[in-house]
Amino acid sequence: MHIQSEEAESTAAQGCRPSRFAGLSGKLLWLTVICIMLAEVLFFFPSVANMRLRWLNDKLNAAAAAAIVIDGLQPVELPRYLQKETLEATGTKAIVLRKDGTARLLAMSGEMPNSVDQQYDLSDVPLMTAIGDALDTLVFGGHRIIRVYGPVQDSATTVEILMKDERLRRSMLIYSRNVFLISVMICLFTGILIFFALNSILIRPIRRLTRSIQSFSGDPEDPRHIFVPDEGHDELSVAGRHLAAMQGQLQKTLKQQKNLAALGLAVSKINHDMRNILASAQLMSDRLVGVDDPVVKNFAPKLLRTIDRAVGYTTEVLSYGKANESEPRRKRLKLHDLVHEVRDMLAIEPQSGIEFVMDIAPDLELDADSEQLFRVIHNLCRNAVQALTAPGRTPPEENRITVAAHRTGSVVSIIVDDTGPGMPAKARQNLFEAFRGAARSGGTGLGLAIARELILAHGGTIALVEKPSAGTRFRIEIPDRPVSLDDYRIRSVREN
Structure with missing residues (x-):
């Protein structure tokens, strides 16, 4: 049976243990991949925009080189077949050279478009404009006629070309595919490295801690x-x-x-x-x-x-x-009557010479459990009787136990005082601790421990009070329960 239970616990522990990729290490792996992909996406837009500008600049530079050669043949006009070959070599439909305030059409295909869809100036292109143009070409390009112009090196000569953006879009798509594949490879490679590094440095020690907690709790x-x-x-x-x-x-x-x-x-x-x-x-x-x-x-x-x-x-x-002690069943009670029962229960013998004094108003009421409060006061008074009648003790002129009480606002304070020898130093150090806070030889200290537990259940306090004369004095403070608005209204209706 013991072996079966151990096997069951082991199986249960394995069932609760997360898999390698579903646990913390797997989450870190996916988080790493996602972060790298986001970084690659943010890098992709400037990259594809830069690629588009380079591609257009290469076309413009090739057309500029051809335009300079053609312009050097003036006043001879370039034959039609050479114009066609030049336009096919540069991938354009027309080449225009602007120089000294004049524009010259150097080469033109037989199928000249009637209108231009987009115009791009490559002399000075802001980054956000380049990114917007690149996205526009990727999404809507492929069948548009575009006009591209820019200066030849650092001179005042300008070259213009007309071309379709089909090849440009195809090159941009190929570039995007390559960037995506490279990004995926970088993500996987980096993610795997981070996965194994974190698994060795972080996840494995955490798993050891987790297994230890699971086995220890079992x-x-x-x-x-x-x-x-x-x-x-x-x-x-x-x-x-x-x-x-x-x-x-x-x-x-x-x-x-x-x-x-x-x-x-x-x-x-x-x-x-x-x-x-x-x-x-x-x-x-x-x-x-x-x-x-x-x-x-x-x-x-x-x-x-x-x-x-x-x-x-x-x-x-x-x-x-x-x-545990039962919850206090609190109700309004007259403290004078309860202390009177305590005095009768003590049955103090007349020959003991002990005077029991009650300084409590007959109409003083408090909100408490009568049985539990009786146990507390009876225990304190019984301890006082035992202290006053201890063997070998020389009685003073007055052997007296005093129980006094008064109300201040919603709190009732009860004083239990005696004229005995007082609380020993050892008992003061371990007050209200069972089996350690006994005030007399052979005592257990359980009475004070139980009394403190009962008073705390009422939301009150019990404490040993210093006094100038010999003896022991305890003070108990019990607050009334807060009254809800509904209970107050019901009580007011009943009273009226």
Whole structure:
């Protein structure tokens, strides 16, 4: 079964792994090809325009050379067959020479066109004009008669030629095809080089990181799945070292959590059984109180307090072992009545000399979960009773527990104060931490940890307050829930 599961995980990992050309390297390859093609397109327009100008200049220079020779034969007129051969050699229909303010038709074919479709001056052609003319020829040319003229070298003599643009367009198409083929070859060659370079430098390390993350997420407890980083100083090497450190730390944390979970389950079971045993012992100790024996009456209260502490300890451990406390079911309640229940539940013995003082207005209300708030205040008051009745402690003139409260705006502040010995320094350092923030010997610190969790669930705060005299003082602040406009209107209607 284990081998089959490993094969299934391997198959699933391979299925999730992208192919070579569909992954990041393939995307980089296509991106490189597209970028080079765009660059070639931007280069193509000036290039084809320059090619067209060179082609026309070559035709104009050939006609100029023939015109100079013909012009040197004056006043002899060039025979018709020589004119025809000259025009065929230069690829034109007519050659005109403008010199000293006069124009002379040097050669002309028998089929002279009636009109000219386009005229081009090659003496000074701007780049954008040349590009526009080149595109015009490629798209609309091939059957038009064009007139091309320009100076002969740097002289004032000008040569004009009439010709069809069919050959010009054909040459431009051949040139465009060659540029396209060369561009494709450059794109493929450059793209392949970049593909293999990036695949070796970038993609392969990223794939190693990805495979390590996949394998580690499948079985984070296996040390073999921890990433082995490269010895480098680039970003990927640094990321690999951080990933390895994070995986190692996470593996240790998971191991600790697993051990703590097993320990917590065992402790919960032990505490559950112990609580049942202590409940039986508590029933038997209650019967001992009624025995008419001085020795029994002397030790029975101490036995009861010891058993009560043990029961309270097991209750706290079981309560803290829950995954999460339930959400507060908040409602408006009178704090005076709740604290009165806490005082009755504490059942402070008269011979202890502890005075329980409530400085709370009878009509003071707050928005809270009554059960959870009872647990918090009862826990703080119980800790105060235990501190005031600690063995070996010399009682002061006043043994007093004070619970006071007042409202400021939408926040109710509750003070739980006692005149005991105060919080030890070690407990202050680890306050509200389970099993570390115990204020007395043998304590667990679970009560304060649970109290803080419950108050935070209400959106409030709980803190230890410094006081000039001896003792411990906690302050709890609980804000009211914000009231929506709809709830306010419904409440107003009900009140009216």
